[in-house]
Amino acid sequence: METSINSLWNSDAENENDHRSQEQKASNKNALREELAYWAIKNGITISSLTQLLKILAPKIGIPLPIDGRTILQTPAKKVSIREMDDGFFFYFGVEKSLKKLIAAKRVVNSDIILDFNVDGVSISKSNNQALWPILCKVEGVVFVVALYLGKSKPNSSKHFFRDFVTECNKLITENLVFENKMYTFKVRNFIADAPAKSFALNIKGHAGYNSCLRCDVKGHHLKKRTTFYVNSSRLNTLKIRNKKLFRKRKYDKLQNGSTPLSKLKGFDPIFNTPYDYLHLICLGVMKTLIHFWIGAKKKRFAHSLNYIEIIKVSKRLSTYRKFCPREFQRRTRSLDEVAYWKAVEFRMVILYVGIVAFQGILHTRAYRHFLLLNFAMRCYSVDQYLNYSDEAKTALEKFVRLYSKLYGRESISHNIHALLHVPADVRLHGPVDNFSAFVFESYMKVLKEMVRTGPNALQQLVNRITEGEQLLKPLTSSCTMQTLGRERKSMAKDASTFPFPINIPQNEYTSYKSVKIEDSFISACRFCDGVIFLDTREIMVVENIIKHKISNQLFLVGRQFQSIKEYYSFPHSSIEVGVFKVSNLSTELFIHPIIAFAKKAFMLPTDTASTYAAMEMLHCPSLPSRQ
Numbered sequence: 212m213e214t215s216i217n218s219l220w221n222s223d224a225e226n227e228n229d230h231r232s233q234e235q236k237a238s239n240k241n242a243l244r245e246e247l248a249y250w251a252i253k254n255g256i257t258i259s260s261l262t263q264l265l266k267i268l269a270p271k272i273g274i275p276l277p278i279d280g281r282t283i284l285q286t287p288a289k290k291v292s293i294r295e296m297d298d299g300f301f302f303y304f305g306v307e308k309s310l311k312k313l314i315a316a317k318r319v320v321n322s323d324i325i326l327d328f329n330v331d332g333v334s335i336s337k338s339n340n341q342a343l344w345p346i347l348c349k350v351e352g353v354v355f356v357v358a359l360y361l362g363k364s365k366p367n368s369s370k371h372f373f374r375d376f377v378t379e380c381n382k383l384i385t386e387n388l389v390f391e392n393k394m395y396t397f398k399v400r401n402f403i404a405d406a407p408a409k410s411f412a413l414n415i416k417g418h419a420g421y422n423s424c425l426r427c428d429v430k431g432h433h434l435k436k437r438t439t440f441y442v443n444s445s446r447l448n449t450l451k452i453r454n455k456k457l458f459r460k461r462k463y464d465k466l467q468n469g470s471t472p473l474s475k476l477k478g479f480d481p482i483f484n485t486p487y488d489y490l491h492l493i494c495l496g497v498m499k500t501l502i503h504f505w506i507g508a509k510k511k512r513f514a515h516s517l518n519y520i521e522i523i524k525v526s527k528r529l530s531t532y533r534k535f536c537p538r539e540f541q542r543r544t545r546s547l548d549e550v551a552y553w554k555a556v557e558f559r560m561v562i563l564y565v566g567i568v569a570f571q572g573i574l575h576t577r578a579y580r581h582f583l584l585l586n587f588a589m590r591c592y593s594v595d596q597y598l599n600y601s602d603e604a605k606t607a608l609e610k611f612v613r614l615y616s617k618l619y620g621r622e623s624i625s626h627n628i629h630a631l632l633h634v635p636a637d638v639r640l641h642g643p644v645d646n647f648s649a650f651v652f653e654s655y656m657k658v659l660k661e662m663v664r665t666g667p668n669a670l671q672q673l674v675n676r677i678t679e680g681e682q683l684l685k686p687l688t689s690s691c692t693m694q695t696l697g698r699e700r701k702s703m704a705k706d707a708s709t710f711p712f713p714i715n716i717p718q719n720e721y722t723s724y725k726s727v728k729i730e731d732s733f734i735s736a737c738r739f740c741d742g743v744i745f746l747d748t749r750e751i752m753v754v755e756n757i758i759k760h761k762i763s764n765q766l767f768l769v770g771r772q773f774q775s776i777k778e779y780y781s782f783p784h785s786s787i788e789v790g791v792f793k794v795s796n797l798s799t800e801l802f803i804h805p806i807i808a809f810a811k812k813a814f815m816l817p818t819d820t821a822s823t824y825a826a827m828e829m830l831h832c833p834s835l836p837s838r839q
Contacts, residue, residue, distance in 0.1 A: 243274055248283050252680055255661060258284065284679045291674045296371055299362020300670050303375045304677070306348065307383060309355045311390050312681050318353045324388065326350050327401045328357070328376075329652040330408045332365055335663045340364075343673075345659060346376055347652050354655040356677055361670040369412050373472040384477045399476055401484050401641065403649050405491035406626060413481055414471040418626040422465035425482060426633045427452055434622040440629035441621040444613060447632070455480045486637040487630050489648035493589065494558040496627035499550075501582065502561070504619055505574060506547055513619060515575030522547055528569045535740050535816055536560075537829065538733045544569075555653070562589050567779065567791070568816045568825045580782055581618055584611040590789035592634065592644045593830045597789050605635040607783045645831075711755040711769055713801045721758040727766065732812045732829075734768070743813040743826065744768070746804060751776060751794055751813060751826050755801070766806040771798045779825055790828030797822070 251261045261280030269276045277283055293302045306326070313319040327349045332342045344365055346358040357376055366372040383397040402409075406418035409425065416423040419438050421431040427450040431440045442450070453463060458481050459474045461467050473481055502508075507516045517525065526546035533543040542557050544565055561569070567586055570579055584607045591597045591604035608631050616624050634644070641647050662676040663669045710723045726735045734754055735741035742754040756769035773794040779786040786792070790811075814827045 243272075244276065244283055248285075248679075251280070251284060252676075257664060258286070285682045286675050287678055291671065291678075293670055293674070296360060297362065297367040298364065299360055299366070301358065301360045301366075301372075302670060302674050303358045304356055304674075306357055306376070306379050307388060309348070309357065309681070310350070310388060310395075313350065313353060313355065314390050314395070319350050321351065322393065322395050324350055324395050324397045325400050326380075326398065327403055327647070328399065329403045329649060330412055331404060331649070331652065331656060332408070333656050333660055335361075335660055335669060341669065343659065343663075343669075344372075345656075346373075347655060349651060352651070354651050355681075356659070359670060359673055361673075365411055369414055370470075370472055373412070377472045377476050381475070381477050399479050399484075401486055401647050402473065402479075402481075403486065403488055403647055403652065405488060405649070409485060412471065412473060413485065414468045415466050416468065422463075423626060424629060425453065425466070425485060426630075426636070429629060431626075435620075437622045437625070439622045439624050440626060441616055441624040442629075447609075453482050455482050458482055483636070483640060486641055486647040487634055489644040490555045490559075490650050490653060492627055492630055492634075493585075493644075494555040494562065496625075497585070497631065498558040498562050499553070500623075500625075500627070501585075502547070502550055502558075504623075505570075505578065506550070508550070515578040515618065517574065521573050524573050525569055529565070532565060532569070532816055535814075537812060537814060538735075538741050539731070539812070539829065539831065555650070562586060563593065563830060564814045564827050565816065568818060572819065578618060581611065581614050583780055584608070584614075584783055587783055587786075587789060589644070590791070590830065592638050594643055598638070598643070600784070600788055601635065601638060603784055603788075604638075608632065608634060610783070711801055712758075713769065713803050716758075716803065720761055721767075722761060724757040724759065727757050727806070729806065729809055732809075734809070734812070736770075739815070741812075742770070743815045744809055745790075745811045745813055745826075745828055746808045747810045748808075749776075749810070751792070752802065752804070753797065767803050768806060768809065769801055769803050771800070772802050773824075773826070774798055776826075790830075792826045793818070793823060794826045795820070795823040 247261070247265075250256070256264075258280040261283060262278065265276050265278055265280060265283065269278060280286075291302060293300050295301070310319060310324065329347045329349070330344065331347075332344045335341055335343050340363050341361060342364060344360040344362075345356055347354055348357050349355075358372075360366050360372060380397070380399050384399070388395040388397055402412065404412065406423075409415070410417045410423075413425070415425060421438065422428075423431070424440070429440055429442055429450050431438045433439075434441075453466075457463060458467070461470060471481070473479060504511055504513060505515075505517050506522050526548060529544040529546050533545075536543040540556070540560065542554060542560075544560065545553065545557065562585060566582060570582065574582070588604040588607040588611065591600045591607075612624070612628055612631050615628055637647060638644060659673065662673055664672060710718070712718050712721075723736075725737050726733065726741075728734070733741055734744060734757070736754050736757050739753070744752055744754060746752055751773045752768065752770045753772075754768050754770040758767050758769060759765065760767075774796040775794060777793045779791045779793045812829045814829050816825045816827075817823075818825055
């Protein structure tokens with residue numbers, strides 16, 4: 212009897228172990244499949260390459276895997292229904308469907324959904340004239356695709372292109388979105404696009420038209436083979452601001468070419484919910500044009516344009532600044548020889564950080580002071596912290612536009628330059644300029660373009676790749692309160708200067724580290740470009756060691772501080788108001804501060820004066836990207 216009970220007991224235990232073993236294998240199988248799918252999507256691995264890898268792995272690892280990459284990626288088995296539209300093809304994913312997937316993946320967490328949308332065109336191949344026109348949406352910083360159009364040019368009519376989008380959005384606005392027994396309110400906030408896309412979507416005159424300003428009734432005229440929007444100072448205050456009621460009734464016959472489906476979008480103001488995009492208007496528009504004027508590009512030279520020697524001097528400075536660019540910036544500075552290839556983020560870097568140092572003492576004083584107006588205004592408008600000076604920024608932009616005609620001629624007051632006068636109103640309504648910039652949409656457009664592998668059935672490919680990515684959405688891990696330490700520092704020599712420690716700190720009670728990531732800022736004790744910070748007292752410190760107490764686990768920053776901190780410029784206002792300083796006289800004494808004293812990283816650039824730097828509070832700290 213006893214033997215029988217023991218055998219039963221052992222049998223049950225073996226069954227339980229077998230059951231656990233099977234569960235573990237199933238778990239490992241699912242985990243491996245998921246990791247392979249993420250890896251393939253993240254690195255743009257083709258289905259054929261993934262299939263070959265599966266055939267190699269399957270017999271060797273002892274875990275059953277599919278032999279077809281489409282099974283791993285959950286590629287739609289059936290061909291999606293793509294419909295013809297105008298001279299191309301169109302596919303509609305849907306707003307509600309995409310939002311539910313984002314909510315399920317905890318990418319959208321707020322019960323009040325506020326949506327921005329964007330339209331733009333991009334060529335998908337150098338070997339043909341096919342262009343992709345997606346409708347992209349953004350909610351809580353996450354961009355997703357709502358619709359795709361592929362044709363030899365943009366759609367003939369915005370009416371058909373936006374019909375499904377407007378109908379679905381109106382339904383969500385009226386009925387709200389219900390998902391997993393929770394109700395979400397829905398609102399369409401802004402349409403963010405460049406001037407040609409606005410012209411198409413709103414069915415208005417192009418930016419070269421005499422009556423093309425969406426915001427006011429300024430009338431352009433022809434001057435020296437260009438359309439100019441020059442208005443003398445006395446007339447500026449008499450310009451009439453347009454309103455949505457008259458726009459919807461099509462009363463602006465000189466502006467509007469016809470009706471637009473966006474006028475039927477509930478709660479959407481075609482005038483003020485279509486803000487001027489920072490990326491296209493200011494970075495690729497105003498700043499790029501200014502630099503072309505300064506270097507005499509496109510056969511445009513002025514009395515204050517740079518000569519050949521001066522261009523070389525500025526280029527050398529820009530090349531020197533490469534090693535001073537913090538890790539958070541995707542691109543480093545490049546010389547003026549390559550300005551034709553600069554991206555929008557590089558022009559933004561010139562506006563907010565690099566330009567005030569690179570052109571100082573070389574650019575003509577009048578042109579340099581004129582540029583300072585733009586620097587001051589855009590730093591004010593870039594973050595909430597400086598919006599207290601929005602009135603001063605508005606005055607600076609108005610003065611910038613007024614002086615522009617004197618420096619570069621009345622014919623140079625283009626649609627972009629005139630539109631600067633309306634940026635203050637956009638900031639007042641929508642907050643800092645990055646709230647309504649197209650940077651995130653442009654980044655996603657690059658991702659879309661890379662999804663197309665071959666010419667035939669390009670739209671079908673895109674739909675499949677996007678569907679695969681949606682099915683593998685994971686919740687984002689926030690680093691808002693995290694402090695991630697880098698590698699521990701290990702001394703190869705017994706030199707006390709290797710790990711700087713204040714004299715009164717017992718070194719054996721602490722561990723030294725090379726770097727730390729606080730929220731989205733990377734601080735390095737080994738690299739000057741990533742090691743200068745602003746403290747909460749607005750003192751500026753060069754971090755030389757990062758230490759952690761072995762018992763309490765408290766983190767501290769050790770370094771030297773600049774003793775002389777002054778304003779960098781005083782025109783149009785003190786640069787201190789927008790976080791720009793001239794610093795020198797680095798202390799010999801070491802200071803130690805708890806990690807909570809960290810306020811912001813500093814963008815440091817050397818000046819012509821020895822051991823003197825321009826220290827600028829960093830306004831943009833995105834998640835750390837890889838260098839390009």
